[in-house]
Amino acid sequence: MISVEQALELVLQHAGKLQRCRQVNIEAALGCILAEDVVSDVDSPPHDKSIVDGYAIHEGDLSGENQLQIIEHIVAGLVPSRSLEKGLATQIMTGAPIPTGTAAVVMVEKTSTQNKGDLEFLSLTERSIRPGQNIVRRGQSMKLGDVVLRQGTLLRAIEIGLLAEVGRESVWTLIDPAVAILPTGDEIVPHTEKPPPGKIRNSNSSLLANLVMQAGGQPAESDIVPDHAETLLQAIEENLDCDAILLSGGVSAGVHDLVPAALAKAGVKQVFHHVNLKPGKPLWFGFFDRGDDRPPCLVFGLPGNPVSGLVCFELFVRPALQKMRWMKPRGLPIQRATLTVEHKHRGDRPSYWPAEYDSDSGQILPLSWQGSGDLRSLTGANALAYFPGGDRVWPVDEEVTVYLLPASS
Numbered sequence: 426m427i428s429v430e431q432a433l434e435l436v437l438q439h440a441g442k443l444q445r446c447r448q449v450n451i452e453a454a455l456g457c458i459l460a461e462d463v464v465s466d467v468d469s470p471p472h473d474k475s476i477v478d479g480y481a482i483h484e485g486d487l488s489g490e491n492q493l494q495i496i497e498h499i500v501a502g503l504v505p506s507r508s509l510e511k512g513l514a515t516q517i518m519t520g521a522p523i524p525t526g527t528a529a530v531v532m533v534e535k536t537s538t539q540n541k542g543d544l545e546f547l548s549l550t551e552r553s554i555r556p557g558q559n560i561v562r563r564g565q566s567m568k569l570g571d572v573v574l575r576q577g578t579l580l581r582a583i584e585i586g587l588l589a590e591v592g593r594e595s596v597w598t599l600i601d602p603a604v605a606i607l608p609t610g611d612e613i614v615p616h617t618e619k620p621p622p623g624k625i626r627n628s629n630s631s632l633l634a635n636l637v638m639q640a641g642g643q644p645a646e647s648d649i650v651p652d653h654a655e656t657l658l659q660a661i662e663e664n665l666d667c668d669a670i671l672l673s674g675g676v677s678a679g680v681h682d683l684v685p686a687a688l689a690k691a692g693v694k695q696v697f698h699h700v701n702l703k704p705g706k707p708l709w710f711g712f713f714d715r716g717d718d719r720p721p722c723l724v725f726g727l728p729g730n731p732v733s734g735l736v737c738f739e740l741f742v743r744p745a746l747q748k749m750r751w752m753k754p755r756g757l758p759i760q761r762a763t764l765t766v767e768h769k770h771r772g773d774r775p776s777y778w779p780a781e782y783d784s785d786s787g788q789i790l791p792l793s794w795q796g797s798g799d800l801r802s803l804t805g806a807n808a809l810a811y812f813p814g815g816d817r818v819w820p821v822d823e824e825v826t827v828y829l830l831p832a833s834s
C-alpha cells in the first residue's frame with residue numbers, strides 16, 4: 426500500500442492549473458484568484474504629503490528658534506496656494522499636500538500659536554528639526570505603471586482595497602474549480618428525511634460541499650446514487666466535464682462497492698486504490714482526460730465514513746484544488762504541539778486523530794473519538810494530530826505534528 430506522501434505526489438502530478446477566467450466586480454472578488462497583472466494608474470501618495478496634523482516650515486527655520494507667521498490653513502481636500510519662505514509657516518492636515526518650499530512638518534502638539542492683530546504667529550517647542558520630517562514623497566508606496574498585484578494572487582480584503590486604490594471596478598479572476606459531489610449507497614437517504622431501519626442520512630454531501638467551498642471550489646451536489654452499476658456509470662459520465670469529482674462510499678471491499686468498476690468503465694484511469702492511513706485507507710484516485718486544453722478531471726473515490734472522507738479531503742483534495750487555483754499546494758498548515766494527555770496509538774497505519782489545539786500554550790488534546798463514522802466528536806476539533814504507524818503509548822508533553830483544520834472566519 427502506498428504512503429500518504431506517495432499518494433499526494435501522484436495526485437499533484439495529475440492536478441493542472443485551471444485557465445478559464447471571468448470578470449468580477451471587486452465587491453464580489455473576495456477569495457478569488459487574480460488572473461491578470463494589475464498596474465497602478467496613480468502615484469501613491471498622489472502628492473508630497475504630511476503624515477501628521479501640524480505646520481509646514483521652511484529649511485531656514487529648522488533650528489526651531491524663530492517665531493513664524495502662519496500664512497495659510499490647508500484642511501483636507503484643499504491644496505496650498507502659497508509657497509513657503511524663511512519665517513513663514515502653513516497649517517496642514519494629515520494627508521494634505523505640502524506647500525512648495527516645505528522642508529519639514531512639525532506636529533501641532535510641539536507648537537503654540539499667538540495672534541497679533543490680524544496676524545497669527547507660530548512658536549515651536551521642538552528644536553533641531555530633521556529635514557523631511559513627517560513628509561512622505563509622491564509615489565513612495567507605488568508609482569504609476571507599477572505592477573501592484575500579480576496574476577495568481579489570492580484576493581483578500583487587503584488586495585481588494587488596493588484594487589480600489591488603483592481605480593479598478595472589476596478584475597479578471599479564475600473560475601473556481603467545479604467539483605461534483607456524488608454520494609453513493611442504497612443505505613443513504615436525503616438528510617431531510619427520517620431514515621427508516623437500515624438506512625442512514627446523507628451527511629457527506631453537506632460536509633464535502635462545504636469543504637469544497639472553504640477550499641475555493643464550486644460544489645455541485647448530485648442526487649444520491651444507488652448501488653446499481655448502470656446508474657452509477659451514468660452519474661459518473663454526467664459529471665466528467667467537471668474539474669473534479671468526489672464520490673463518497675463504495676470503495677472498500679463490500680459486495681456493493683461498485684465504484685472502482687464503474688469508474689474504469691467510464692474511462693477514468695486509476696492511479697491508486699488504498700493508502701496507508703487511518704482513517705481513509707480505501708481512498709481511490711484516478712483521472713479522466715477531457716480531450717481539450719483543460720487539465721484532466723480528477724476523480725476521488727472517498728470512503729463513505731464521514732471522518733475518513735474529511736481526512737482524505739484535507740490530505741489530498743485540498744492540495745489538488747490549491748494547485749488548480751495556481752496556489753502552492755501546501756494543504757493544511759502544520760504545527761508542532763505537546764500532548765496534554767497520554768495517547769495510546771494502536772495499529773500499523775499512520776493516524777490523523779481529531780484533536781483540539783491551543784495556539785496560546787502550543788498544546789494538543791486528542792479527542793475521545795469513536796472512529797471514522799463519528800463526526801459528532803469532531804465538533805470540538807480544530808486540528809488533526811498525527812501519530813505514525815505502530816503500537817505505542819505517547820506520553821504527556823511528547824511533541825507531535827498537528828494539521829490545523831480551517832476555521833471559517
Ligand SMILES: Nc1nc2c(c(=O)[nH]1)N[C@H]1C(S)=C(S)[C@@H](COP(=O)(O)OP(=O)(O)OC[C@H]3O[C@@H](n4cnc5c(N)ncnc54)[C@H](O)[C@@H]3O)O[C@H]1N2
Nearest residue numbers: 608625626627628629674675676677678706728729730733
Ligand atoms: N473487508 C473490508 N471492509 C472494510 C474495509 C476493508 O479494507 N476491508 N475498509 C474499511 C474502511 S477503513 C472504511 S473507511 C470503510 C469505507 O467503506 P466504503 O468507502 O466502501 O463506504 P461504504 O461501505 O459505502 O460506507 C461506509 C460507512 O459510511 C456510511 N456512509 C456512506 N455514505 C454516506 C453518506 N453519504 N453520508 C453519511 N454516511 C455515509 C455508510 O453508511 C457506512 O456506515 O469500509 C471499511 N470496510
Ligand code: MOO
Nearest residue numbers: 704705706733797
Ligand atoms: O479509514 Mo477507515 O478509513 O478506517 O474508517
